[in-house]
Amino acid sequence: MSQQIFVVTGANKGIGYGIVETLASTLNNAIIYLTARDESRGKSAVQKLEQSLGNKKKSEIRFHQLDIEDESSAKRFAEYLKKTHGEIDVLINNAGFAFKQDATESAEEQANVTIGINYYGTKKVSTQLVPLIKKGGRVVNVCSQAGVMIDMSKDKEMEKFKVMKDIYDEKHIQKLKNASSEKEIDEFVEEYKKAAKDDTRKEHGFPCSAYRVSKAAEIAYTLLLHRQHKDLTINACCPGYVNTDMSSGKGPLTIEQGADTPVYLATDSNAPNGEFVYQRKSIPWY
Ligand SMILES: NC(=O)c1ccc[n+]([C@@H]2O[C@H](COP(=O)([O-])OP(=O)(O)OC[C@H]3O[C@@H](n4cnc5c(N)ncnc54)[C@H](OP(=O)(O)O)[C@@H]3O)[C@@H](O)[C@H]2O)c1
Numbered sequence: 001m002s003q004q005i006f007v008v009t010g011a012n013k014g015i016g017y018g019i020v021e022t023l024a025s026t027l028n029n030a031i032i033y034l035t036a037r038d039e040s041r042g043k044s045a046v047q048k049l050e051q052s053l054g055n056k057k058k059s060e061i062r063f064h065q066l067d068i069e070d071e072s073s074a075k076r077f078a079e080y081l082k083k084t085h086g087e088i089d090v091l092i093n094n095a096g097f098a099f100k101q102d103a104t105e106s107a108e109e110q111a112n113v114t115i116g117i118n119y120y121g122t123k124k125v126s127t128q129l130v131p132l133i134k135k136g137g138r139v140v141n142v143c144s145q146a147g148v149m150i151d152m153s154k155d156k157e158m159e160k161f162k163v164m165k166d167i168y169d170e171k172h173i174q175k176l177k178n179a180s181s182e183k184e185i186d187e188f189v190e191e192y193k194k195a196a197k198d199d200t201r202k203e204h205g206f207p208c209s210a211y212r213v214s215k216a217a218e219i220a221y222t223l224l225l226h227r228q229h230k231d232l233t234i235n236a237c238c239p240g241y242v243n244t245d246m247s248s249g250k251g252p253l254t255i256e257q258g259a260d261t262p263v264y265l266a267t268d269s270n271a272p273n274g275e276f277v278y279q280r281k282s283i284p285w286y
Contacts, residue, residue: 007033014246068095077129094142141236188220218236219236
C-alpha cells in the first residue's frame with residue numbers, strides 16, 4: 001500500500017502542532033506535512049517534534065511553507081504535492097486567528113483580518129488541495145463552537161463567553177444552513193464586514209464578534225464542501241477550549257486533548273461524515 005499523505009495547516013504551534021504530534025506517533029509509515037506560513041517557525045517545530053518524539057515517531061514529518069491567506073503559496077504547495085505524490089489522503093485545515101478580547105483595532109479591521117484568515121484562507125487552501133484528495137480521503141476543518149449560530153448562552157461551557165448571548169437574525173441562519181454555493185457564504189461575511197465598518201452589526205442581525213462570524217462561515221463552507229464531494233469524508237469540528245496562544249493559555253485542555261477530535265475525524269473508521277463534531281460527537285450548529 002502506498003504511503004498515506006496528510007497535510008496540516010498552521011501546525012508550527014498550538015493545536016496544529018498537537019495534531020501532527022499525535023498523527024506521527026500513531027500512524028504507521030505515513031507522511032505528514034507540517035505546514036506554516038513562516039519557514040523558520042515551521043522548521044523549528046519539525047525539529048522540536050523529531051526530538052521530543054524520538055523513537056515513538058512512526059511516520060515521517062516534512063515541512064512545507066503555506067500561508068493560507070496567500071493564493072500563490074497555496075498554488076505552489078498544491079503543485080508540489082501533485083508532482084511529488086500525485087494525490088493526498090487527508091487535509092486538516094487548522095490554521096486560524098482571533099483577536100484578543102481587549103484588542104484596540106477597529107471593528108472593520110478585526111472583521112477583515114479574522115474573516116480573511118479563518119474563512120477566505122480556509123477556502124483558498126481547500127480550493128487548491130481538495131481536488132488532490134483521493135477517493136475515500138478526508139477533510140477536517142478545525143472550526144469552533146463560537147461558530148454555532150443558535151443561542152449557546154445557557155450551555156455550561158459557553159456561559160462564560162458572554163459574547164455568545166448575541167444572537168443572529170433568522171435570515172442569516174437560513175442563508176448559511178441552506179447555502180448551495182460559496183457565493184452565498186461570501187455574501188454573508190461581506191454583509192457582516194460592511195455592518196462592522198458602519199458599526200451597524202446589531203441592527204443587521206449579526207453578533208459583535210468577527211471570530212464568531214468567521215467560524216460560522218467556516219462551518220457552513222465545510223458542509224457545502226461535503227455536499228459537493230460525496231466521495232470524501234468531510235467534517236467540521238470544535239477542538240474544545242485549549243491551552244494555546246489563542247486562548248492566552250486559559251483553556252483547560254492540553255494541545256494533545258485539543259487534537260483528539262480532529263485526529264479522530266482524520267483517521268477513525270467510525271468518524272461521521274458531513275457533521276459538526278465536538279468531543280467526538282455530532283452537535284447542532286444552527
Ligand atoms: N485554542 C482554543 O481554545 C480553540 C478553540 C476553538 C477553536 N480553535 C481553533 O483551533 C485552531 C488552532 O488554534 P490554536 O488555539 O492552536 O491557535 P494558535 O496557537 O494561535 O495557533 C494558530 C496557528 O495558525 C497559524 N496561522 C495563522 N494565520 C495563518 C496563515 N495566514 N497561514 C498559515 N498559518 C496561519 C499560526 O501561525 P503563526 O505562528 O505564524 O501565527 C499558528 O500556527 C484555530 O482554527 C482556532 O480558531 C481554538
